[in-house]
Amino acid sequence: MVRIDGRGDGDALIRARGLGKTYRRGGEEIHVLQGLNLDVDAGEFIAFMGPSGSGKTTLLNLLGGLDVPSEGSVTVAGDEITRMSGRKLTAWRSRHVGFVFQMYNLIPVLTAFQNVELPLLLTSLSKAQRRQHVETALEVVGLADRMTHYPRQLSGGQEQRVGIARAIVADPTFLLCDEPTGDLDRKSADEALDLIDRLVREYGKTVLMVTHDPLAAERAHVVLYLEKGVLVDKVTAGRAR
Amino acid sequence: MKYVHLVLSNLFRKKTRTALTTGSFAVALFLFGILAVVDGAFQQGVDVAGVDRLVVLNRVSIIQPLPLAYRDRLLRVPGVTHVTFANWFGGVYQDERNFFPQFAIDRESYRQMFTEFVVPDDQWQAFQTDKEGAIVGEALAERFKWKLGDRIPIKGTIFAGTWEFNIRGIYHGRRVQDDTTQFWFRWDYLDERKAFTKGMVGWYTVRIANPDDAVRLVKAIDENFVNSPFETKTDTEKAFAASFVKQMGNIQLLILTVGSVVFFTLLLVTGNTMAIAVRERTRELAVLKAVGFSDRFVLALVIVETMIVAAVGGGVGLGLAKLFTLRGDPTGGLLPFFYLAPEDIGVGLLLALAVGLAAGVLPALSASRLRVVDALRRV
Numbered sequence: 319m320v321r322i323d324g325r326g327d328g329d330a331l332i333r334a335r336g337l338g339k340t341y342r343r344g345g346e347e348i349h350v351l352q353g354l355n356l357d358v359d360a361g362e363f364i365a366f367m368g369p370s371g372s373g374k375t376t377l378l379n380l381l382g383g384l385d386v387p388s389e390g391s392v393t394v395a396g397d398e399i400t401r402m403s404g405r406k407l408t409a410w411r412s413r414h415v416g417f418v419f420q421m422y423n424l425i426p427v428l429t430a431f432q433n434v435e436l437p438l439l440l441t442s443l444s445k446a447q448r449r450q451h452v453e454t455a456l457e458v459v460g461l462a463d464r465m466t467h468y469p470r471q472l473s474g475g476q477e478q479r480v481g482i483a484r485a486i487v488a489d490p491t492f493l494l495c496d497e498p499t500g501d502l503d504r505k506s507a508d509e510a511l512d513l514i515d516r517l518v519r520e521y522g523k524t525v526l527m528v529t530h531d532p533l534a535a536e537r538a539h540v541v542l543y544l545e546k547g548v549l550v551d552k553v554t555a556g557r558a559r
Numbered sequence: 560m561k562y563v564h565l566v567l568s569n570l571f572r573k574k575t576r577t578a579l580t581t582g583s584f585a586v587a588l589f590l591f592g593i594l595a596v597v598d599g600a601f602q603q604g605v606d607v608a609g610v611d612r613l614v615v616l617n618r619v620s621i622i623q624p625l626p627l628a629y630r631d632r633l634l635r636v637p638g639v640t641h642v643t644f645a646n647w648f649g650g651v652y653q654d655e656r657n658f659f660p661q662f663a664i665d666r667e668s669y670r671q672m673f674t675e676f677v678v679p680d681d682q683w684q685a686f687q688t689d690k691e692g693a694i695v696g697e698a699l700a701e702r703f704k705w706k707l708g709d710r711i712p713i714k715g716t717i718f719a720g721t722w723e724f725n726i727r728g729i730y731h732g733r734r735v736q737d738d739t740t741q742f743w744f745r746w747d748y749l750d751e752r753k754a755f756t757k758g759m760v761g762w763y764t765v766r767i768a769n770p771d772d773a774v775r776l777v778k779a780i781d782e783n784f785v786n787s788p789f790e791t792k793t794d795t796e797k798a799f800a801a802s803f804v805k806q807m808g809n810i811q812l813l814i815l816t817v818g819s820v821v822f823f824t825l826l827l828v829t830g831n832t833m834a835i836a837v838r839e840r841t842r843e844l845a846v847l848k849a850v851g852f853s854d855r856f857v858l859a860l861v862i863v864e865t866m867i868v869a870a871v872g873g874g875v876g877l878g879l880a881k882l883f884t885l886r887g888d889p890t891g892g893l894l895p896f897f898y899l900a901p902e903d904i905g906v907g908l909l910l911a912l913a914v915g916l917a918a919g920v921l922p923a924l925s926a927s928r929l930r931v932v933d934a935l936r937r938v
Contacts, residue, residue: 382849408848408851408853409853411849411850411851412851413851419846419935421842423842423935425568425843428564428565428568432564436847436850436852437850439562439565440850440852484850
């Protein structure tokens with residue numbers, strides 16, 4: 319279940335309360351997010367939509383521990399991440415968050431296998447265990463036969479699937495997808511969305527996705543609309559289009 | 560070990576750039592190695608000088624001789640245990656470029672004085688019995704492919720005429736830095752044939768019982784000959800060798816200046832290269848941080864990359880310098896001790912790593928301080 323009224327019962331996997339982010343540019347204060355409340359249960363697939371500059375990516379960054387809020391709190395699985403030190407937050411991210419980026423952000427000098435393996439290097443898994451995890455993740459995204467390929471040898475859609483494999487390989491608590499189809503053609507975008515959909519349905523993953531694409535948003539269970547840093551509407555799937 | 564591929568992949572990302580940066584280190588460290596060799600060659604006399612030996616010269620100048628009669632007077636100075644003497648010959652073998660030092664030595668006392676030079680007993684005996692006999696260092700023998708029994712003609716430049724010698728012995732040094740490029744022959748042969756300064760020697764070397772007594776004995780010896788026609792100037796062997804080096808100019812300052820300029824340039828070049836490399840990888844470093852790699856890891860990653868370039872480049876440069884020295888003195892005898900010591904290689908490697916660290920630290924700090932959200936926003 320997803321709530322934006324701040325009246326969640328405390329069992330939510332992700333809980334944001336009074337979340338605000340203010341930037342200072344010159345002498346001016348820009349309120350990117352204001353007093354935002356959010357409760358997300360495990361296994362939900364949420365899409366955030368809204369015009370450019372509405373605060374979608376900022377919200378994603380705050381929920382993923384990449385940025386710290388100016389006010390309010392974020393609690394994930396009982397851990398209030400907004401009170402963590404930078405070092406603790408980094409370690410927390412490695413265990414709990416899988417990131418999928420618009421530009422894939424694969425490391426060009428590493429093979430698909432090595433890119434996917436990156437998050438596992440931070441764990442105590444043995445080499446054999448890491449290999450097993452990476453192979454599984456690449457099989458899930460349908461790229462088991464592309465392990466030794468470098469990003470330049472893959473299509474955009476394949477690169478994004480490697481990015482998704484990297485996001486899920488360490489079995490994080492939830493996935494944050496920032497415009498995952500923004501740089502893909504329709505066919506590749508659909509493949510990537512099918513994959514994310516499958517992760518939610520078959521593997522019970524929790525996914526929070528920022529998108530401008532109504533077709534992508536339609537895959538989500540819930541679509542939340544942001545405008546000028548405020549969550550203004552909540553629409554269940556199918557109505558986003 | 561699990562991060563090795565990450566470091567190596569980054570190093571091989573721009574092969575030409577890595578090769579050129581590594582090459583810069585190699586060239587700089589090669590130069591360092593050669594400078595260290597040249598410095599060592601000049602300092603060698605100082606380094607190997609016996610702490611219990613004093614050198615007694617004519618007070619006027621090193622080229623002015625001293626009477627042979629001083630030998631007995633020196634022996635009578637309390638604290639002096641041995642005395643020997645020698646003469647510079649300054650001859651030419653075949654060609655002026657074939658320089659090597661030739662000394663007319665006292666056959667009775669020289670070997671006892673310079674125990675670091677080892678001559679087999681039978682060869683020393685052969686030298687004693689042949690007035691035209693000569694003993695040569697093993698490096699010199701190797702240089703001209705001389706062997707025992709060879710007859711060597713040397714044209715005198717100070718003492719006129721062609722002088723012929725029979726090689727009766729080949730000495731070697733006890734230590735690697737001992738000079739084995741010298742040519743010794745008998746002083747009595749020189750004294751017999753020379754047309755002037757008969758009964759005079761070039762300088763004396765005296766051994767003292769207690770090195771702590773050196774200052775007192777230097778004074779005592781010179782006082783012994785004060786107001787004589789041949790006043791003396793005595794010094795420790797180390798100071799004597801050092802004064803020779805000084806006559807060539809301040810070699811060490813020159814080497815230090817050249818070395819500093821080279822390393823400072825290397826620092827700037829490498830620092831700039833690493834800064835560019837980090838700037839190019841801003842997004843990747845941000846992704847590493849996003850997935851959970853710490854600021855410290857990113858800092859270490861960049862520094863380790865620079866240090867590897869420094870170590871490999873430095874190692875190659877020092878290796879080449881070592882190989883170069885194995886071919887021997889390229890100056891034809893001006894730098895007889897042409898040797899890159901292991902400690903110089905160690906210092907060179909440390910210097911390379913220090914430059915690598917210094918060059919990498921600023922780009923590494925900027926990488927570690929990178930804010931993920933800002934970096935990901937950059938295209």
